Amino acid sequence: xxYLTFAAATLCTTAALAETPxxxxxxxxxxxxxxxxxxxxxxxxxxxxxxxxxxATGDLLPxxxxxGTRTKADxxxxxxxxxxxKARATGLFAPHGQDNDALTLPIAWSDDTFLPFNYGxxxxxxxxxxxxxxxxxxxxxxxxxxxxxxxxQDPRTxxxxxxxxxxxxxxxxxxxxxxxxxLAPKILTVTKDWSSSYGMFTDGEADMVLxxxxxxxxxxxxxxxxxxxxxxxxEGHYFMVETVAKIAQTExxxxxxxxxxxxxxxxxxxxxxxxNWSLPSALPQDQWPEGWNELPxxxxxxxxxxxxxxxxxxxxxEAWRSALTQ
Amino acid sequence: MAQRPxxxxxxxxIAAAFLVVAAIVLACVGIATRVEAGSMLGPxxxxxxxxxxxxxxxxxxxxxxxAIPLARALARRRFVGRDALVMLLGAPFILPVIVAVLGxxxxxxxxxxxxxxxxxxxLPGVSVYxxxxxxxxxxxxxxxLATRLLLQGWAAIPSERFRLxxxxxxxxxxxxxAVEGPMLRQVVPGALALVFVICLTSFxxxxxxxGGPKATTIELAIYQAFKFDFDLGRAARLSVVQLVMxxxxxxxxxxxxxxxxxxxxxxxxxxxxxxPQGWRRWSDSGVIALxxxxxxxxxxxxxxxxxxxxxxxxxxxxxxxxxxxxVSVGSILVMLALALPMAGLIAGRSRGGIEAVGLLGLxxxxxxxGTGWFILINPVADPRLFAxxxxxxxxxxxxxxxxxxxxxxxxRDTLQVYGRLSNVxxxxxxxxxxxxxxxxxxxxxxxxxxxxxxxxxxxxxxxALFADQDRVTLPLQMYRLMGAYRMEAAAGAALLLLAxxxxxxxxxxxxxxxxxxx
Numbered sequence: 001x002x003y004l005t006f007a008a009a010t011l012c013t014t015a016a017l018a019e020t021p022x023x024x025x026x027x028x029x030x031x032x033x034x035x036x037x038x039x040x041x042x043x044x045x046x047x048x049x050x051x052x053x054x055x056a057t058g059d060l061l062p063x064x065x066x067x068g069t070r071t072k073a074d075x076x077x078x079x080x081x082x083x084x085x086k087a088r089a090t091g092l093f094a095p096h097g098q099d100n101d102a103l104t105l106p107i108a109w110s111d112d113t114f115l116p117f118n119y120g121x122x123x124x125x126x127x128x129x130x131x132x133x134x135x136x137x138x139x140x141x142x143x144x145x146x147x148x149x150x151x152x153q154d155p156r157t158x159x160x161x162x163x164x165x166x167x168x169x170x171x172x173x174x175x176x177x178x179x180x181x182x183l184a185p186k187i188l189t190v191t192k193d194w195s196s197s198y199g200m201f202t203d204g205e206a207d208m209v210l211x212x213x214x215x216x217x218x219x220x221x222x223x224x225x226x227x228x229x230x231x232x233x234x235e236g237h238y239f240m241v242e243t244v245a246k247i248a249q250t251e252x253x254x255x256x257x258x259x260x261x262x263x264x265x266x267x268x269x270x271x272x273x274x275x276n277w278s279l280p281s282a283l284p285q286d287q288w289p290e291g292w293n294e295l296p297x298x299x300x301x302x303x304x305x306x307x308x309x310x311x312x313x314x315x316x317x318e319a320w321r322s323a324l325t326q
Numbered sequence: 327m328a329q330r331p332x333x334x335x336x337x338x339x340i341a342a343a344f345l346v347v348a349a350i351v352l353a354c355v356g357i358a359t360r361v362e363a364g365s366m367l368g369p370x371x372x373x374x375x376x377x378x379x380x381x382x383x384x385x386x387x388x389x390x391x392x393a394i395p396l397a398r399a400l401a402r403r404r405f406v407g408r409d410a411l412v413m414l415l416g417a418p419f420i421l422p423v424i425v426a427v428l429g430x431x432x433x434x435x436x437x438x439x440x441x442x443x444x445x446x447x448x449l450p451g452v453s454v455y456x457x458x459x460x461x462x463x464x465x466x467x468x469x470x471l472a473t474r475l476l477l478q479g480w481a482a483i484p485s486e487r488f489r490l491x492x493x494x495x496x497x498x499x500x501x502x503x504a505v506e507g508p509m510l511r512q513v514v515p516g517a518l519a520l521v522f523v524i525c526l527t528s529f530x531x532x533x534x535x536x537g538g539p540k541a542t543t544i545e546l547a548i549y550q551a552f553k554f555d556f557d558l559g560r561a562a563r564l565s566v567v568q569l570v571m572x573x574x575x576x577x578x579x580x581x582x583x584x585x586x587x588x589x590x591x592x593x594x595x596x597x598x599x600x601x602p603q604g605w606r607r608w609s610d611s612g613v614i615a616l617x618x619x620x621x622x623x624x625x626x627x628x629x630x631x632x633x634x635x636x637x638x639x640x641x642x643x644x645x646x647x648x649x650x651x652x653v654s655v656g657s658i659l660v661m662l663a664l665a666l667p668m669a670g671l672i673a674g675r676s677r678g679g680i681e682a683v684g685l686l687g688l689x690x691x692x693x694x695x696g697t698g699w700f701i702l703i704n705p706v707a708d709p710r711l712f713a714x715x716x717x718x719x720x721x722x723x724x725x726x727x728x729x730x731x732x733x734x735x736x737x738r739d740t741l742q743v744y745g746r747l748s749n750v751x752x753x754x755x756x757x758x759x760x761x762x763x764x765x766x767x768x769x770x771x772x773x774x775x776x777x778x779x780x781x782x783x784x785x786x787x788x789x790a791l792f793a794d795q796d797r798v799t800l801p802l803q804m805y806r807l808m809g810a811y812r813m814e815a816a817a818g819a820a821l822l823l824l825a826x827x828x829x830x831x832x833x834x835x836x837x838x839x840x841x842x843x844x
Contacts, residue, residue: 029802035807035812059553154539157550187537192533195808
């Protein structure tokens with residue numbers, strides 16, 4: 001084993017890099033794609049940290065739970081508040097040490113362990129050239145003719161799918177099952193993850209897709225396509241926040257702290273919109289990149305904190321499952 | 327009775343079989359160490375078990391029933407490009423699932439080619455989502471396999487019989503009753519069982535085309551239990567259910583499944599004096615055209631979509647190509663290291679209990695094996711260093727049953743014919759393999775290697791759990807592109823994946839037959 005590690009070390013790193021401290025950041029799979037937020041964040045942080053930031057991507061939570069105290073992570077980025085209860089229960093995390101008052105979220109945030117770095121709201125996206133009268137409310141959505149087809153994600157495998165069932169739970173509560181029964185004929189299919197759904201939507205296979213209020217921004221700013229819109233509902237939209245947290249037993253506590261501070265810096269926050277196509281968590285709206293202020297956003301925000309989300313999760317998924325299997 | 331292979335082969339064969347069993351048992355042990363007492367199988371799990379059985383049974387029946395007219399038409403017709411067509415018809419079976427699903431949606435989806443065509447002539451559209459979508463996709467994958475198995479059956483009928491039926495001027499129906507029917511009775515049950523087992527462990531197909539929670543397969547329930555609920559106990563229980571079910575059917579299938587032979591023998595069209603003319607000739611052409619259309623259109627869809635995306639692919643994709651090629655070649659090597667000695671061991675026995683060990687690999691959930699090994703490796707080493715080796719081993723185990731089906735019969739023949747001579751010459755161990763077995767099995771080894779390489783190329787399986795920045799395979803990279811809104815670039819990566827899978831199959835298969843007389 002020793003030889004293998006040695007061989008790997010000599011092969012993969014130059015002598016100069018070997019002396020540089022390494023900060024290992026666990027992140028979701030989408031993170032390190034060339035257009036994902038990973039490369040920008042890595043370059044931005046390495047510019048001043050005098051270190052080597054390395055991402056380890058994969059299934060965040062299962063991996064942390066499997067590794068337990070033997071985890072190689074120094075920092076974990078990308079857990080949403082709907083699953084942080086399970087992550088917190090591992091006891092692996094340390095306080096983030098940043099000032100929550102600097103956050104510009106539309107909700108109050110008091111958690112001292114999981115620090116938000118961006119947010120968005122669950123929303124149904126449509127193509128205005130293909131849909132004359134988009135639903136103006138969630139109730140409208142339920143009344144749409146059955147030949148309008150929606151793709152959604154499975155709440156048992158996808159974080160956005162989980163947010164959707166919590167969204168329905170937040171609006172309809174005990175009527176959730178009946179709501180799903182009404183929506184069922186309009187659901188074209190349920191995919192494992194967000195990307196399969198979104199691909200079906202951009203291919204024109206579905207009329208609407210469950211995504212985020214910020215999805216149209218990608219089409220506007222990266223493709224100059226202004227036809228994709230988020231349907232904004234007065235009932236409110238479920239709020240999704242992605243967090244970053246520090247591992248308590250990290251061997252690089254200073255670097256990890258520096259990274260947490262970097263997350264809150266203007267430098268980091270200004271790249272979030274165009275790198276992650278979501279909204280920065282600690283940047284006043286007037287400092288958002290050009291054009292982002294005009295993005296239609298919901299006025300009412302629905303949110304369960306991690307304790308409520310964990311408590312409601314099973315009930316919300318079961319309402320979805322039982323209505324859609326009938 | 328075949329000559330027994332020498333003691334060296336037997337030892338290696340037993341060791342290989344032992345390794346396969348150990349890999350699975352150890353994974354189970356790994357999981358067992360982390361299982362907390364908890365939930366039994368819930369109503370959702372029982373629904374998943376029911377759905378899995380129903381869709382597998384339907385998929386098997388449709389695949390094989392539709393394969394009968396197609397194989398029959400191919401068996402009695404000769405035309406230009408027939409060999410190429412038979413070769414191409416095999417493509418869906420080795421196609422990466424995620425690529426195939428993309429192609430199927432482009433053709434049969436709501437705004438797909440078929441529905442657009444139906445719409446222009448004023449017919450109602452068809453839906454590809456739900457149980458029938460899952461079955462459609464499974465037929466797409468397994469119709470080619472079933473057709474190949476049946477074509478072998480036809481090829482095995484001595485041509486003298488057809489000459490006789492022609493001399494007796496038997497009608498096509500009578501030919502069917504007298505000659506073809508009895509052959510089908512022998513071949514069909516095995517083909518059904520094989521397709522059933524393959525569909526039983528299906529995962530990715532049901533994810534996109536299932537249409538909702540109604541279409542939850544056991545493998546999908548295992549995935550959910552692992553990755554979302556992190557309920558290892560439930561995942562383990564479901565894995566055992568799957569293992570027992572698939573393993574049971576597989577054992578049964580083992581007695582029935584016909585052996586898979588290399589193309590060479592079955593591609594040759596025999597002269598069929600009885601090939602009926604007139605309308606039957608046109609109906610045969612129709613069946614072949616329909617079959618080719620069904621199997622080739624989704625491939626064409628993947629190519630068309632991908633071409634536009636090729637220039638948009640980032641450099642990371644090409645890096646992933648090398649990782650995937652490495653995994654693919656590694657899987658081939660592991661497969662050969664396991665399959666060759668095991669085949670030698672099985673060939674030397676009159677009845678194959680060892681082959682059942684090979685089938686275990688197909689029935690086990692890759693996710694379960696990956697997670698089990700992760701748990702075992704984690705306390706002693708960084709699992710990331712083992713991401714690629716574990717992926718190779720899992721992929722090799724998945725293709726082991728096919729490899730054994732391909733390798734054992736010619737191995738048995740070789741030992742039967744030359745075993746005594748080599749005994750007299752005192753040739754054993756490595757020289758026996760070097761001078762006798764490997765040269766004579768070249769074509770089959772190439773075929774098995776190509777199949778393994780192609781299946782491994784498209785596998786997404788365990789790598790997702792272990793992956794890091796530098797160990798990304800092409801299917802995983804494709805998913806990442808989709809996750810970053812780059813759907814066109816992802817389509818380009820899908821085309822690359824298609825080309826690589828077919829390419830590695832073609833190279834191995836051709837390589838095995840290079841410079842060979844047959």
